[in-house]
Amino acid sequence: MINPHDADMASQPSGPALASLHYAYPTAIFAYYITSSTIAVCTLQTRSSEQSHGRRRVIIWLLLFSILTYLAQLLALLVQAVVQHTFPSEQDTIIGLLSCILVFGVEFAGLSDSPKPVWYPFTGSFGIALVFEPAIQALSLTPRPPGPLGAAEFFDLSAVAARYLAFVMALLFYFEGNWTAKREKGSDSERQSLLKSNGQNGAPNGGKVTDDSADGEQEQNGYGSTSDDSTEESADATKSSAADTPESPWERREREGREQMEKRLKEKGNWFTYAKSFLVFFPYIWPVNNRALQTRIALVGICLLAMNIVNVMIPRQLGIVLDSLGGSNDKNPWVGVLVFGGLKLVASEAGLSLLRQYLWIPVEFYSYDAISTAAYSHVLNLSSDFHDSKSSSDIMMAITAGQSISSMLDSICFRAIPMLIDFVVAFIYLSVMFGPYEGFITIATAVIFMYIATAMLARLKMIRKGEVSAWFEEHYVRQAGIQGWTTVTCFNQIGHEERRYSTAVRNRVAKSQQVQLGYILSYAFQFLVLLCGLLAGAFLAVFQVTHGKATPGDFIMLLTYWAQLVAPLGFFASLGKGISRNLISAEQLLEIMQTKPSIIDKEGAPPLEFSGGKVEFDNVSFSYDGKKEILKDISFTATPGMTVAFVGATGAGKSTILKILDRFYDATKGTILIDGQDIKEVSLCSLRTQIGVVPQAPVLFDDTVMNNVRYAKLDATDEEVYEACKAASIHEQIMGFTDGYQTRVGERGIKLSGGELQRVAIARAILKRPAIVLLDEATSAVDTETEQKIQEALRKLCEGRTTFIVAHRLSTIMNADRIMVITGGELVEQGGHDELIRAKGKYAELWSRQIFAKPQDKESATDKPVVKGRKSPHIVNDLPNEVANLELAKVKPVPGGQVGTASGESSGSEDSEDSTQTLVTPGHKKEV
Numbered sequence: 001m002i003n004p005h006d007a008d009m010a011s012q013p014s015g016p017a018l019a020s021l022h023y024a025y026p027t028a029i030f031a032y033y034i035t036s037s038t039i040a041v042c043t044l045q046t047r048s049s050e051q052s053h054g055r056r057r058v059i060i061w062l063l064l065f066s067i068l069t070y071l072a073q074l075l076a077l078l079v080q081a082v083v084q085h086t087f088p089s090e091q092d093t094i095i096g097l098l099s100c101i102l103v104f105g106v107e108f109a110g111l112s113d114s115p116k117p118v119w120y121p122f123t124g125s126f127g128i129a130l131v132f133e134p135a136i137q138a139l140s141l142t143p144r145p146p147g148p149l150g151a152a153e154f155f156d157l158s159a160v161a162a163r164y165l166a167f168v169m170a171l172l173f174y175f176e177g178n179w180t181a182k183r184e185k186g187s188d189s190e191r192q193s194l195l196k197s198n199g200q201n202g203a204p205n206g207g208k209v210t211d212d213s214a215d216g217e218q219e220q221n222g223y224g225s226t227s228d229d230s231t232e233e234s235a236d237a238t239k240s241s242a243a244d245t246p247e248s249p250w251e252r253r254e255r256e257g258r259e260q261m262e263k264r265l266k267e268k269g270n271w272f273t274y275a276k277s278f279l280v281f282f283p284y285i286w287p288v289n290n291r292a293l294q295t296r297i298a299l300v301g302i303c304l305l306a307m308n309i310v311n312v313m314i315p316r317q318l319g320i321v322l323d324s325l326g327g328s329n330d331k332n333p334w335v336g337v338l339v340f341g342g343l344k345l346v347a348s349e350a351g352l353s354l355l356r357q358y359l360w361i362p363v364e365f366y367s368y369d370a371i372s373t374a375a376y377s378h379v380l381n382l383s384s385d386f387h388d389s390k391s392s393s394d395i396m397m398a399i400t401a402g403q404s405i406s407s408m409l410d411s412i413c414f415r416a417i418p419m420l421i422d423f424v425v426a427f428i429y430l431s432v433m434f435g436p437y438e439g440f441i442t443i444a445t446a447v448i449f450m451y452i453a454t455a456m457l458a459r460l461k462m463i464r465k466g467e468v469s470a471w472f473e474e475h476y477v478r479q480a481g482i483q484g485w486t487t488v489t490c491f492n493q494i495g496h497e498e499r500r501y502s503t504a505v506r507n508r509v510a511k512s513q514q515v516q517l518g519y520i521l522s523y524a525f526q527f528l529v530l531l532c533g534l535l536a537g538a539f540l541a542v543f544q545v546t547h548g549k550a551t552p553g554d555f556i557m558l559l560t561y562w563a564q565l566v567a568p569l570g571f572f573a574s575l576g577k578g579i580s581r582n583l584i585s586a587e588q589l590l591e592i593m594q595t596k597p598s599i600i601d602k603e604g605a606p607p608l609e610f611s612g613g614k615v616e617f618d619n620v621s622f623s624y625d626g627k628k629e630i631l632k633d634i635s636f637t638a639t640p641g642m643t644v645a646f647v648g649a650t651g652a653g654k655s656t657i658l659k660i661l662d663r664f665y666d667a668t669k670g671t672i673l674i675d676g677q678d679i680k681e682v683s684l685c686s687l688r689t690q691i692g693v694v695p696q697a698p699v700l701f702d703d704t705v706m707n708n709v710r711y712a713k714l715d716a717t718d719e720e721v722y723e724a725c726k727a728a729s730i731h732e733q734i735m736g737f738t739d740g741y742q743t744r745v746g747e748r749g750i751k752l753s754g755g756e757l758q759r760v761a762i763a764r765a766i767l768k769r770p771a772i773v774l775l776d777e778a779t780s781a782v783d784t785e786t787e788q789k790i791q792e793a794l795r796k797l798c799e800g801r802t803t804f805i806v807a808h809r810l811s812t813i814m815n816a817d818r819i820m821v822i823t824g825g826e827l828v829e830q831g832g833h834d835e836l837i838r839a840k841g842k843y844a845e846l847w848s849r850q851i852f853a854k855p856q857d858k859e860s861a862t863d864k865p866v867v868k869g870r871k872s873p874h875i876v877n878d879l880p881n882e883v884a885n886l887e888l889a890k891v892k893p894v895p896g897g898q899v900g901t902a903s904g905e906s907s908g909s910e911d912s913e914d915s916t917q918t919l920v921t922p923g924h925k926k927e928v
């Protein structure tokens with residue numbers, strides 16, 4: 001039975017003070033929670049929160065209990081209203097209770113989701129509740145006539161008291177948990193042995209697994225940190241399978257980007273300063289000196305604002321039309337429909353949206369153009385240390401990441417910001433139309449929706465990762481089967497490949513189905529949240545209409561507005577994920593843009609003034625990584641026109657000398673002078689203009705022979721190119737190609753033979769007419785005639801020029817003006833061939849080892865395929881028989897005919913440092 005006094009209470013409207021408290025209470029909690037959580041996230045407190053709280057689970061239960069008390073109060077009020085047919089006049093009480101359920105529901109979800117939360121957003125909310133709850137209760141009882149409490153009043157009061165107690169207990173448990181944790185920490189450190197226990201970081205419990213909380217969350221210390229097999233087995237299957245599968249290149253890139261982002265985020269300390277580092281891109285996004293584009297951007301902004309206004313006007317107009325049809329207003333419905341049609345047109349893809357996109361096109365391409373070209377130019381200007389440390393595919397991916405910055409801005413400017421404005425407008429408009437709670441319901445529903453949608457997306461992450469791995473696996477198996485078709489067929493393994501592929505496809509399909517199911521469930525749940533919000537809003541609107549405070553048209557307006565507002569919410573929920581993915585890509589580009597080239601011109605560096613080409617190395621040392629010295633105190637002088645050959649074991653540092661001479665790297669100690677000028681003091685461009693390089697494995701562009709040769713001098717005439725090719729003894733051969741000089745050479749010059757490739761590279765160097773030539777001499781197996789042609793071409797290239805050769809052929813070494821023997825980065829000997837032989841040192845040793853080696857089997861070499869880009873053997877004895885005999889004559893034969901034995905046995909080990917042969921070097925018998 002309902003007490004007549006209770007009925008009085010139910011129908012009695014709240015006073016203005018109580019009503020405002022009903023409004024203010026959830027609003028204050030919500031505002032505090034959102035603000036403090038945002039601060040915690042932005043200042044990275046959520047990341048550094050390492051401690052799990054011992055009483056977290058109890059506090060979650062207490063919070064749930066409080067939510068249930070709100071629900072109980074709400075139900076009691078509704079039952080009372082239905083039974084007494086006094087549909088509640090206390091709208092502020094009902095909406096207040098609904099809002100409290102929503103707000104504390106969000107907190108409940110937040111607390112349950114994070115095992116190690118930042119606490120102040122929660123404890124602060126409980127504190128605020130402790131102030132508001134008694135105030136509201138006191139005000140609601142004040143106008144009450146004296147007498148015993150009715151059943152409803154008693155129930156209400158009990159619910160509030162129980163909730164109050166729950167909040168107090170939650171706070172007490174929180175402080176008690178903190179205090180216990182502190183005390184345990186203190187006593188642990190007191191009990192801790194002065195001597196560290198066996199490398200376990202002094203773990204006081206001897207490494208035992210501790211259950212540190214009532215939650216049962218385990219923190220593993222010491223020995224216990226080794227994972228238990230049984231636990232692993234029972235772990236989430238998806239997780240373990242994801243951990244087992246090897247990382248795909250895509251996953252690696254994602255992981256590295258994420259790690260990079262987290263690292264920088266930690267360094268910056270919070271999201272604000274982190275975001276500031278992206279200001280590097282500002283000039284590429286904002287057309288700094290372009291008024292026309294700036295005007296377009298301003299017009300786009302106006303379009304967006306206009307769109308926000310139209311978004312309110314459409315539902316409002318629909319309401320007006322409906323009211324005019326129902327007679328609630330005297331407006332002409334025909335005109336109303338026409339206006340409605342006009343507004344719809346403006347809002348459509350043929351209206352403002354068209355105008356906005358039209359205006360935006362040049363701006364969008366401006367930023368693509370600016371970012372892409374700036375990134376590409378920056379990468380090209382970076383030095384060898386950068387290019388040697390990054391894979392080309394990673395660099396290319398990073399350059400295309402410019403696109404993600406544009407799309408991130410697109411999402412933020414054209415979708416996120418307009419949506420936020422829409423919500424603020426909706427909040428204000430609905431608050432004015434239907435009272436503040438209608439607005440509040442809108443905002444609260446949107447926030448809860450996004451919270452839930454984001455949480456669900458995060459839960460789907462692991463399954464999605466599995467799907468991507470399965471997709472890569474499928475792709476890999478398919479590609480391997482098709483690429484290796486010949487092998488598959490030769491070994492009769494078509495059946496095996498078919499089975500392998502079908503397993504991969506089935507695995508991928510299973511994973512995709514899981515993801516799909518996850519999405520469907522997530523959408524269903526999100527829809528339910530929106531439905532709850534809509535019902536709450538509609539309930540309030542119906543209340544207003546039935547009480548004559550609003551028209552049916554307003555109700556229709558609300559429904560239309562609601563539908564319009566919530567439609568893009570799905571996008572908003574995934575915005576965070578999209579932005580973080582774009583940030584990861586942008587991070588990779590940012591890292592490159594922040595890398596400074598290590599080899600740069602000094603300010604106002606003059607050009608190199610060439611006068612002959614004298615090169616001096618003065619105590620030059622070098623290290624690639626700053627730790628291991630690759631070159632140690634190298635000093636020598638090469639006079640103009642001299643040919644210097646570097647010999648030494650593989651990895652001795654010969655090529656490195658050429659690299660620092662061409663300033664691909666700078667010497668870490670000492671100076672390099674060209675014609676008396678320090679190469680670090682002159683401009684890089686002028687230095688490289690004077691130097692011509694022929695690498696051991698030349699790389700050509702996938703272009704015509706003509707364009708490849710002309711690359712050395714872009715304005716060279718055809719005649720000049722022909723001349724260079726003639727000098728390089730390749731002209732005739734090129735003329736024999738199907739398209740002559742217009743023949744395309746294929747990727748990296750794949751369609752040319754080894755000898756042709758080398759001579760095209762030499763022709764290119766000849767066309768450049770360098771003053772100094774750097775040659776990493778190749779020893780590809782080519783036929784005698786080609787080899788002679790190459791030698792001839794090289795002779796023409798080096799004629800009269802200071803030349804440095806990393807020499808692999810005995811003939812080159814012996815013909816050099818000066819031979820430099822490099823061992824372990826040190827210049828151990830230098831001098832002419834005969835001089836060094838007489839010195840009986842390291843060179844004599846190397847030389848004698850090779851001179852007894854069987855010369856290349858030149859007949860069979862003609863048929864050998866040339867392996868391009870392969871490191872050549874250390875030194876090759878390419879001497880013609882007569883010269884070899886002459887050289888051999890320099891060696892005194894020893895009794896026993898050891899010479900003949902050595903030459904016969906060493907054919908396969910010319911470059912082997914370890915081969916032990918009994919050899920005779922000038923003057924003495926030696927074991928090598």
Ligand SMILES: Nc1ncnc2c1ncn2[C@@H]1O[C@H](COP(=O)(O)OP(=O)(O)OP(=O)(O)O)[C@@H](O)[C@H]1O
Pocket residue numbers: 388624625630648649650651652653654655656657806871
């Ligand atoms: N970019 C690099 N970064 C780090 N170390 C490098 C780099 N290039 C070469 N090195 C190391 O420097 C040492 C000298 O290399 P370098 O290429 O100069 O030897 P080399 O005498 O020319 O050998 P080879 O005759 O086989 O070409 C080697 O140990 C090599 O591993």
